[in-house]
Amino acid sequence: MENHKLPNATAVLVLGILSILTCCCYGIFGLILAIVGLYLTHKDLILYNGSPEKFMNFSQLNTGKILCIIGVVLNAISILYFIWVIKMIGLDAFQDPALLQERLQHLQDMAR
Template sequence: MFEFEERKLPNATAVLVLGIFSILTCCCYGVPGILLGIIALILYKKDKDLYLSNPSVYTNYSNLNTGFILSIIGIVLSFIFILMIVWAISMVGWDALQDPELMRERMEQLEQMQ
């Protein structure tokens, strides 16, 4: 009969690395984490379709799944960080984020309100 040579999925390592970097860059204003996570998800879909077409040929599907999970986590963390930035700007204002003295005044006002 036919014997298939086991191969690695072509983008599994890239998906894993992009997933890790999407988590690491989520605190860089959130945008790089989202972009890297989305790229990883696109590559994941391509490799998953390739794997599902012939699962007995490919060996590193677990790396692909791990990269997928890390990408989702990176996207969620990046989105939360963006929401935190929007919240901070709405609470103290953009001008206070650029002026430390004004920031201190606004923080004191917020403390007095509580």
């Protein structure tokens, strides 16, 4: 019997890597990549579970799935961090440099 490759294994691996690399870009873009990667993983797992002896690159799919899960976690932490920063400083302070300086100084004084 001829072994085939799972159709989305390479795409899942690339999406997992990109989701980790883009976690510092406000978290939204990387989260979308990771979720798409997990969806493609689910589709390939259904295909693989139907006839596992037919496919040879399951380990690549599994690695991509793990990277996508790590990407979801890192991007969720990144999103929560940016929400916390906006909550602490205020969205209006990002438009006014003097107000931003004042609020940052206030946060530093509170930390002491």
